[in-house]
Amino acid sequence: MVIVTRGPEGAVLVDDHGAVSNRAPESVEIIDTVGAGDAFSSIVILGLTSGWSGERILDRALSFASAICSIRGATTGDRGFYSGWRGRWEGMGR
Secondary structure (H helix, E strand, C coil), rough: CCCECHHHHHHEEEEECCEEEEECCCCCCHHHHHHHHHHHHHHHHHHHCCCCCCHHHHHHHHHHHHHCCCCCCCCCCCHHHHHHHHHHHHHHCC
C-alpha cells in the first residue's frame, strides 16, 4: 500500500491490488498545522497493526489529522480529545 498526503487536498491511497482511494479532509477551522503529519502517520500505523481496511485507515487518519489542525500545537493536554477518538473508533469495529 502507498499513501500520499496532499495537505489541504487530502490523501490518496493505492492498495496492493492497484485500487485507488482519494479522500478530501474534513472541513475544519485551521488553527495550526503543526503535528498534522505525525497525527496522520500515527493513525496509519494504528490501522495497519489493528487490521483496518485501507479505506478505513485513510478516513480515520484524515479525520484525526484534521482535528489536530483545529487546535494550537501538535498535541493537547486534554485527554478527552484523544479518548473521544478512541471511543468513536472502538464502537465502529474494523
